[in-house]
Amino acid sequence: MSYARVLCVGLVGVTGQLVEVEVDLAAGLPGVVISGLPDTALHEARDRVRAAVVNSGQRWPNRRITLNLLPATLPKFGSAFDLAIAVALLGGSGELPLLPLDGVAVLGELGLDGTVRPVRGVLPMVAAAAKAGVQRVIVPAGNTAEAAVVPGLLVRGVDTLHRLVAFVRDGTPLIEPPVDAPPPSAPGPDLAEVAGQGLGRRALEVAAAGGHHLALIGPPGAGKTMLAERLPSILPELDDEAALEVTAVHSIAGLLPAGGQLIRRPPFQAPHHTATVPSIVGGGSGLARPGAISLAHRGVLLMDEAPEFSKAALEALRQPLEHGRVLLARSRGSAEYPARAQLVIAANPCPCANPAGDDRCECPPLARRRYLGRLSGPLLDRIDLQVRLPPMRAAELMETTSHESSAVVARRVAAARAAAAERWAPLGRRLNAQIPGPDLRRAPWRLPGRVTVELRSRLDSGSLSARGFDRVVRLAWTIADMDGRARPDAGDVGEAIALRTGERI
Numbered sequence: 001m002s003y004a005r006v007l008c009v010g011l012v013g014v015t016g017q018l019v020e021v022e023v024d025l026a027a028g029l030p031g032v033v034i035s036g037l038p039d040t041a042l043h044e045a046r047d048r049v050r051a052a053v054v055n056s057g058q059r060w061p062n063r064r065i066t067l068n069l070l071p072a073t074l075p076k077f078g079s080a081f082d083l084a085i086a087v088a089l090l091g092g093s094g095e096l097p098l099l100p101l102d103g104v105a106v107l108g109e110l111g112l113d114g115t116v117r118p119v120r121g122v123l124p125m126v127a128a129a130a131k132a133g134v135q136r137v138i139v140p141a142g143n144t145a146e147a148a149v150v151p152g153l154l155v156r157g158v159d160t161l162h163r164l165v166a167f168v169r170d171g172t173p174l175i176e177p178p179v180d181a182p183p184p185s186a187p188g189p190d191l192a193e194v195a196g197q198g199l200g201r202r203a204l205e206v207a208a209a210g211g212h213h214l215a216l217i218g219p220p221g222a223g224k225t226m227l228a229e230r231l232p233s234i235l236p237e238l239d240d241e242a243a244l245e246v247t248a249v250h251s252i253a254g255l256l257p258a259g260g261q262l263i264r265r266p267p268f269q270a271p272h273h274t275a276t277v278p279s280i281v282g283g284g285s286g287l288a289r290p291g292a293i294s295l296a297h298r299g300v301l302l303m304d305e306a307p308e309f310s311k312a313a314l315e316a317l318r319q320p321l322e323h324g325r326v327l328l329a330r331s332r333g334s335a336e337y338p339a340r341a342q343l344v345i346a347a348n349p350c351p352c353a354n355p356a357g358d359d360r361c362e363c364p365p366l367a368r369r370r371y372l373g374r375l376s377g378p379l380l381d382r383i384d385l386q387v388r389l390p391p392m393r394a395a396e397l398m399e400t401t402s403h404e405s406s407a408v409v410a411r412r413v414a415a416a417r418a419a420a421a422e423r424w425a426p427l428g429r430r431l432n433a434q435i436p437g438p439d440l441r442r443a444p445w446r447l448p449g450r451v452t453v454e455l456r457s458r459l460d461s462g463s464l465s466a467r468g469f470d471r472v473v474r475l476a477w478t479i480a481d482m483d484g485r486a487r488p489d490a491g492d493v494g495e496a497i498a499l500r501t502g503e504r505i
């Protein structure tokens with residue numbers, strides 16, 4: 001027998017696809033030919049696999065070896081094919097009877113000494129295998145917990161090529177996934193720890209209830225970052241589908257905790273203002289690494305000190321925010337990662353960043369306008385809520401009355417979201433922030449004239465754009481949902497105007 005076939009999984013973006021690794025050995029000049037759109041890492045795989053096979057005490061076939069990865073049209077990235085290539089080779093050369101691996105997907109990177117190393121993206125790969133009808137998978141020992149998250153699959157781990165060979169030959173047992181429940185993750189920061197800042201807390205709750213992007217503008221020490229970090233704590237838990245999406249992205253980034261469980265809380269990402277474009281939107285050679293915006297998918301992306309980010313970094317957010325996904329150009333094809341994050345930008349009102357706020361600012365008016373102006377094109381236009389936080393007064397800081405905890409606020413947020421989801425069900429949408437302007441402006445959702453008097457006069461005077469009009473209406477719906485009203489009244493619209501324009505209420 002000089003032909004063998006082993007199943008593996010390829011990954012493009014978050015989408016996995018079964019790959020057949022075929023090996024054919026023929027007489028002729030010894031050497032290895034790889035076909036089927038391999039990337040550079042796959043060519044390196046040839047050398048890794050050879051060293052691993054030899055160092056595991058196996059014989060390297062001294063023949064002409066043809067390796068083929070099918071389907072040929074699928075771009076293949078990364079090092080997860082090593083292990084499948086090695087066993088296919090040993091099968092093809094007659095060293096190993098491959099019957100025990102029939103219908104089994106085999107994933108793993110090989111070290112030169114024959115150890116099997118963990119790979120990125122095991123969760124979406126294994127999920128794709130299961131979807132394609134595969135019932136058993138063999139993964140690196142370090143990835144078994146993660147793979148076991150996918151229901152209905154038999155998962156086994158290997159730490160060395162030698163162990164896999166022993167399993168195939170003699171049925172030596174493989175490594176089972178850990179059965180211990182992983183330790184509960186520490187609770188994130190809680191709203192109960194935030195002193196004062198009534199306006200900021202209100203804005204945060206409105207943002208959570210309606211899914212609105214949020215801008216917090218205020219002097220240093222006003223609590224912008226503290227508030228933003230607590231937004232995930234008042235958002236609902238992720239449902240099964242969202243949890244799988246989020247966990248898959250973190251798996252591809254190699255950032256899953258060792259316990260290997262589904263991520264159930266909305267993630268939080270806060271890239272530093274010196275962050276590069278690839279670290280924000282994703283990139284890198286081989287299997288592209290998701291950027292902060294994808295790691296924040298279904299959660300919160302905080303751009304702290306937003307005007308300090310490079311122009312390129314701010315611009316790069318525009319397309320993902322618009323489409324809810326990131327498209328990364330690759331040498332072959334492109335990779336797509338989800339990027340439906342709720343954006344919070346935090347900014348000082350001016351470059352001097354005087355903690356006393358506007359009253360003590362000595363910046364020339366032009367410098368003040370330019371500073372926030374850096375945000376206007378790419379970001380501010382897409383942000384429903386733009387709040388000016390006052391400086392934290394000593395009195396607020398010393399306040400000892402108890403503050404509402406995140407759990408209490410989260411219950412109100414959930415109730416408001418449920419009301420919105422029921423109303424927008426005919427449109428197939430759930431959150432107020434997602435409703436297109438034309439739908440807001442037509443029956444039965446059009447707000448009556450008496451409710452929008454102030455809004456229309458601002459539109460006529462040009463102090464509010466048409467897009468700004470729609471954003472205020474979206475916020476007004478959220479405020480009505482939070483207060484249990486079936487429709488927004490003039491008071492809701494008034495508060496929405498203040499939250500949109502940054503005016504003090």
Ligand SMILES: [Zn+2]
Nearest residue numbers: 350352361363
């Ligand atoms: Zn200033």
